[in-house]
Amino acid sequence: MCRWLAYSGSPILLEELLFKTQHSLVDQSLHSRLGATTTNGDGFGVGWYEAEGGPALFRSTHPAWNDRNLHDLAAHVRSRLFLAHIRAATGTAIQQTNTHPFRYGRWLWMHNGLIREFPEVKRELVLAVDPSLYASIEGTTDSETMFFLALTFGLEDDPPGAVERMVGLVEETGRKHGVAHPLQMTVATTDGARLWAFRYSSEGESRSLFFSTDVRTLRAQHPDNPRLAELSDESRVVVSEPLGDLSGAWNPVPESSYGVVREGADELHPFRPRRP
Amino acid sequence: MCRWLAYSGSPILLEELLFKTQHSLVDQSLHSRLGATTTNGDGFGVGWYEAEGGPALFRSTHPAWNDRNLHDLAAHVRSRLFLAHIRAATGTAIQQTNTHPFRYGRWLWMHNGLIREFPEVKRELVLAVDPSLYASIEGTTDSETMFFLALTFGLEDDPPGAVERMVGLVEETGRKHGVAHPLQMTVATTDGARLWAFRYSSEGESRSLFFSTDVRTLRAQHPDNPRLAELSDESRVVVSEPLGDLSGAWNPVPESSYGVVREGADELHPFRPRRP
């Protein structure tokens, strides 16, 4: 459906991960190996944080592989925390407001997967969004609806709990409409300080998700890249599919679990949908 | 806000009205004289009917004045009934799905004006859309919401009644939220056979709307245009502002009224919002 990448660590140029690795995210836009589709050419987006302030967004409906602005931007923007996404649409329009990451205040959100039979359940789900948030919905995707439901359920205070309630509601609603497996998702969300990554699907066969074992492994893969040499040991990449082939460099996120990347030790927890 | 043009009559090339008149719609995209804004450069759209079948749409987020595809298309597409719209956005995103005309089945709809404080009232209005229609909403504009409310209130059976109910609901909702003048609109809608044009605003000072007196006057303005000479006498143009300067060629649609263009004599009626 889509591919995405989230980075947290020492400030680096976006291009290090978007363009300069062996199987970079932009390479995945043409040649995804593990995705539901080979081509992810229905737009792309990058959201990044600087030393302070809220996130910046750059999103486009053009394919990532041929966008010159992305190329230039990635060569000049340096960030300590960023999300990048390449889209393969599943029915909704190709437009900037349907392109990930989505932003609300200091928060960013991106998703790979889908709510099955979304046209059937969309109205019910959108009605469950807090009325005060409703007018901030700008696009028409399942992914953005999931974001606003998570915000409704307290994403800003308890991200894992809010996402578990969001998934609970999506599954309950889907099943009411006779959908056997309502949801398929890998999700990344961040407030600019910490980063959460979720892997879950109703059928228990979620799309792939990996995190870098530790930055020393990444360095080993690219010994000739002096900038990687400068990364702090806490730097971490979470990604739909590995950025290179070196065995040992990438750990799969286990089925039905989520991870937290933050200062200090990262965490990995089981993920369980909750009654909303 | 926007400018639009609707045509019904002998089949003509779109370019006759979009490009080749003195103050054509594309000229109005750069130099509107009567509009709320001089420039209408936030996208454009054309919807047209052929001898049979539903309408075709061509919509773009680029300005009409520099779009080469529009130029070529208008020089090759011949239609007996078409709507064309140039957009000046009032807050919602610049994207194809927010570009007029909107389509549902055989119907097209376009709008100039706005629902005031739309973010405040949007949720309530969208909830009033028939659930079976909800999933067909593709964009995020006030104009498309008006269309789906009109469909909910029976546009396909009784267009004037449905639009009067839609306006009634929009005004009731706006006033509940403390908006003095909730709605400003000129609207054109068609099923491919007849064409309805509405001029109304809560404050009783509606945006301009004109209809061509009769085709002989238009011919008089462009005596050197052999194709206009071939138009049937029933051919009719409704437009936000006149396509040329010749006095007598254009009649203003009266405040709070609507017209019907169809085979046989056209009609002009008063427009009164109804309780929904």
Added chain:
Amino acid sequence: MCRWLAYSGSPILLEELLFKTQHSLVDQSLHSRLGATTTNGDGFGVGWYEAEGGPALFRSTHPAWNDRNLHDLAAHVRSRLFLAHIRAATGTAIQQTNTHPFRYGRWLWMHNGLIREFPEVKRELVLAVDPSLYASIEGTTDSETMFFLALTFGLEDDPPGAVERMVGLVEETGRKHGVAHPLQMTVATTDGARLWAFRYSSEGESRSLFFSTDVRTLRAQHPDNPRLAELSDESRVVVSEPLGDLSGAWNPVPESSYGVVREGADELHPFRPRRP
């Protein structure tokens, strides 16, 4: 590099060949089987002729597979002769003026392949374009340069001779610059009456090109398509790769040869580059 399709015959809706066959051109934009690249997502174009007058063009920098305007247009435009092209860029910018088909007067031209080391030889080739044609060059591709060279060498009077001279010049120029195999091409060109298709490469291993054996075979592949049933027996498709799997339906154009599709019997001839 790219994929293309040319049709001549009874007027049909573009969508019959662009969308509705088993392995349609739009399907090839995502899943090319015989092309140099799987994805052909760097823009697309369609040029078509109506009963009379010059060709219309619709070209876009978006991928063909997600362009709604193409979808609508292809469902409404009926043509007796059209060219369609999906692009996979080889270095030049993604912009409408670099998108095929190219047009000059009544002529259209499209190309799959490349001039090797084009930046090296471009200036010399462009200088060889007739000065009176020079200002009509709008883009920056090798393909458009080939078109204007062919026009310079008399395309409008003797298409095969002009293309042979163009190829002669490209090869001579390339070799002067030390390029072993200067040119790879399949080309279609038409004046709206006849259609020429060329298959040639300096190395004698040209990109694939096929023509439909005859319309009865195409009918056999799609027995449930009533519109194909209405095609005249002279209708013909030339295409980079077959639109379906049925064996016997498609003939490869032989290496170093060209075909002419026209009223009466089609022709197939050897192609030999000439001294320009």
Added chain:
Amino acid sequence: MCRWLAYSGSPILLEELLFKTQHSLVDQSLHSRLGATTTNGDGFGVGWYEAEGGPALFRSTHPAWNDRNLHDLAAHVRSRLFLAHIRAATGTAIQQTNTHPFRYGRWLWMHNGLIREFPEVKRELVLAVDPSLYASIEGTTDSETMFFLALTFGLEDDPPGAVERMVGLVEETGRKHGVAHPLQMTVATTDGARLWAFRYSSEGESRSLFFSTDVRTLRAQHPDNPRLAELSDESRVVVSEPLGDLSGAWNPVPESSYGVVREGADELHPFRPRRP
């Protein structure tokens, strides 16, 4: 034709000058007061320098006033030297490669004005570009041709001399073709250290160009803007039309002259076309 702005001084957010002044450049894209056209909606571009390295470019074919990426970028990119341009096309295609600023190595170039009868003289001018530079021409505008001619005549070593020779050639060539007033221009160019701004036209009635008297005046206009308060006294803006109404804040660049903005005292010199 177009409007542009060049800034050199203490690092500031682009948005300070692109969006936040009274009559900002983005405001000028809709409401130019002194330009040849009111609307400058045929694309825009920004090129900026960071502490070190070559310039970054962000260019788009959409109008500046509705581009969300520009809005976000301008709120996050801080630069000590940048050029920004909004385009009103004079005949060449609306495409990124025709959008200013143009870049070559460390150099940026932007232009307001035109070469008159450009299609007539283009071939001759392009032939005069150094063959080693030829392949770097990416678009089709008069403005980019002027840039590459200036590079040919030594822009990197002696900018004023190179521009004077370029203008000499353009005028000589135009006059040979019977053009009375071949050139109209205001140009800004920079290598990332110094900034040159030229005002010249063959008819001696050049488009408007202004430079900020000194930063204290700009501060006086926007006393509530704390970031302007932090600008060094050497900070300088050169712009097609003033960013605000305060009298005394802006000096017109005299007819037929050029200025140099750099560390130390700025300079203003007469401009005289030279034999190339």
